[in-house]
Amino acid sequence: MLDDRSRKTAPERRESILRAAAEVFGRHGYVGATTDQIAKAAGISQPYVVRLFGSKEALFLAVLRSAKDELLADFRAGLAEARAAGSGIEGTLASLGDRYVELARQRGVHLSLLQAFVQGADPVIGAAARAGYLEIWRFLREEADLTVELAKDFLGQGMLLSVLLSVDMPVLDGDADAHELLIAVCGPKLPLLIEST
Amino acid sequence: MLDDRSRKTAPERRESILRAAAEVFGRHGYVGATTDQIAKAAGISQPYVVRLFGSKEALFLAVLRSAKDELLADFRAGLAEARAAGSGIEGTLASLGDRYVELARQRGVHLSLLQAFVQGADPVIGAAARAGYLEIWRFLREEADLTVELAKDFLGQGMLLSVLLSVDMPVLDGDADAHELLIAVCGPKLPLLIEST
DNA sequence: GTCTATAATACGATAGAC
DNA sequence: GTCTATCGTATTATAGAC
Numbered sequence: 001m002l003d004d005r006s007r008k009t010a011p012e013r014r015e016s017i018l019r020a021a022a023e024v025f026g027r028h029g030y031v032g033a034t035t036d037q038i039a040k041a042a043g044i045s046q047p048y049v050v051r052l053f054g055s056k057e058a059l060f061l062a063v064l065r066s067a068k069d070e071l072l073a074d075f076r077a078g079l080a081e082a083r084a085a086g087s088g089i090e091g092t093l094a095s096l097g098d099r100y101v102e103l104a105r106q107r108g109v110h111l112s113l114l115q116a117f118v119q120g121a122d123p124v125i126g127a128a129a130r131a132g133y134l135e136i137w138r139f140l141r142e143e144a145d146l147t148v149e150l151a152k153d154f155l156g157q158g159m160l161l162s163v164l165l166s167v168d169m170p171v172l173d174g175d176a177d178a179h180e181l182l183i184a185v186c187g188p189k190l191p192l193l194i195e196s197t
Numbered sequence: 198m199l200d201d202r203s204r205k206t207a208p209e210r211r212e213s214i215l216r217a218a219a220e221v222f223g224r225h226g227y228v229g230a231t232t233d234q235i236a237k238a239a240g241i242s243q244p245y246v247v248r249l250f251g252s253k254e255a256l257f258l259a260v261l262r263s264a265k266d267e268l269l270a271d272f273r274a275g276l277a278e279a280r281a282a283g284s285g286i287e288g289t290l291a292s293l294g295d296r297y298v299e300l301a302r303q304r305g306v307h308l309s310l311l312q313a314f315v316q317g318a319d320p321v322i323g324a325a326a327r328a329g330y331l332e333i334w335r336f337l338r339e340e341a342d343l344t345v346e347l348a349k350d351f352l353g354q355g356m357l358l359s360v361l362l363s364v365d366m367p368v369l370d371g372d373a374d375a376h377e378l379l380i381a382v383c384g385p386k387l388p389l390l391i392e393s394t
Numbered sequence: 395g396t397c398t399a400t401a402a403t404a405c406g407a408t409a410g411a412c
Numbered sequence: 413g414t415c416t417a418t419c420g421t422a423t424t425a426t427a428g429a430c
Contacts (some may be wrong), residue, residue, distance in 0.1 A: 007395060007396080008395080010395070013396095022200070027252040027316060027317075027318040029226055029227075029228060029229070029316070030226075030229070031225070031226060031229035032226070032227070032228035032229075032316075033226040034422080034423065035423080035424065035425090036422095036423075041376065044396075044397090045229075045396070045397055045398080046423090046425095046428095047396085047397075047398085047399095047424095047425075047426080048395080048396055048397075050424070050425060050426090051395095051396085051425095051426095052395095055424080055425080056423095056424065056425090072427090107234070110395085114315060114360070115315060117360050117363055117364040118311060118312060118315050118364070119226070119361045119364075120224075120363050120364040120365030120366075121224040121365065125349075126364065126365055129364050130364055130365065130366060130368075130369055130375075133361075133366065134369075134372070134374050134375060135363055136373055137377075137378050138374055141374075141377075142296055148377060148381045149381070151381070152357070152378075152382060153353070153354075154351070155357055156350070156353030156356065156357040157349075157350075157353045159353065159356040159357045159359075159360050160349070160352055160356045160357075160425085161414085162356075163311070163314050163315075163356050163359075163360075164330075164337060166314055166315045166317050166324055167314040167316075167317040167323065167326050167327055167330055168317030168318065169317075169327060169330065170332075171327075172327055175331070176226070177331050177334055177335055177338075178331060178401080180334075180338075180345060181331075181334050181349075184345045184348070184349040184355045185349060204413060204414080205413080207413070210413080210414095228408090231404085231405065231406085232405080232406065232407090233404095233405075233406090237396095241414075241415090242409075242414070242415055242416080243405090243406085243407095244406090244408080244409095244414085244415075244416085244417095245413080245414055245415075247406065247407060248413095248414085249413095252403095252404065252406080252407080253407090
């Protein structure tokens, strides 16, 4: 889990911290995650994490923005693919859904997004989280051209998968009920989510 | 928001703490909420909160159990009502959905549940959260007799509403996109969620 | 570009009085 | 049944060296 310890340029270092922070924030939440855990996961010292981003809050905002951008980029790729294949609404939904499930392989993106959403009471993080959420909604409605009804159902399945990842339901895959639930949400792609770190 | 300051029996006091804690944990999360915030919301001293429940963790587990039990009780009432009315699957789903939305009036239940789900990495809280989640799944499948597909879709809409409450989307009700999204999820019951504390 | 040392604070928990 | 006082610890952030 440790990155290398050699010197890097600041932008490179920011990138590795961002990746490490997405995982740690994703698992422990904005308040629960410590800058020291993030530093260790990135293979550097705690003060340096703070130095490069200014504050824990600024780092979390950077993680939020980056996760949301990654999700939207993947959605746009899926949308382009569906349109190139000439598939209709059904195909578009399937393509977007596939991207969403596949993004779950690096847990960081979905988990840190949900941890941001759950922080609505924080004046600055809450505001950023709401803005990000609406960006995603606008993508579904305007770019992907989904009806309100379809966009809402799609989002619901997304939130369900995110919550299941967050509660770490895959660790209970042995349990019959847990397995039924996971299969219902992920379909045949479930194995993807069991093994990944 | 303060409860009264008179003496109470221990069980009564535990009840008011539980209600206050559900709100505070719901808004700030397990780690972010402080026992002092909870104490102030309940109108007592911080050490007394700890004294009555043993630890912050024990208090959170009590909140989780109580929230889950309230949700299941409401679901059971809705199910009984639907069956008494002789409605089919559609009516059952509508009845359960209504209960879910109405439970959102006291934010505590949905918010603290989601904050528990998001704590999957914590050995003890995560385990309790997973067990609670599966209890709800089993209710939908076995007691309410929903198919896997219907239960999954119902749960998805529930998670979507919970996340929207958690990110505090109702504060943006003026925004056209936010309003469209909220109306899609809550239907005509939306006003219920805007005014409530 | 990165570290060590440390200051400053906030928080959960305990002790003990009333 | 409930409070005040306080200890011990964990954590963010800063200062300054290399």
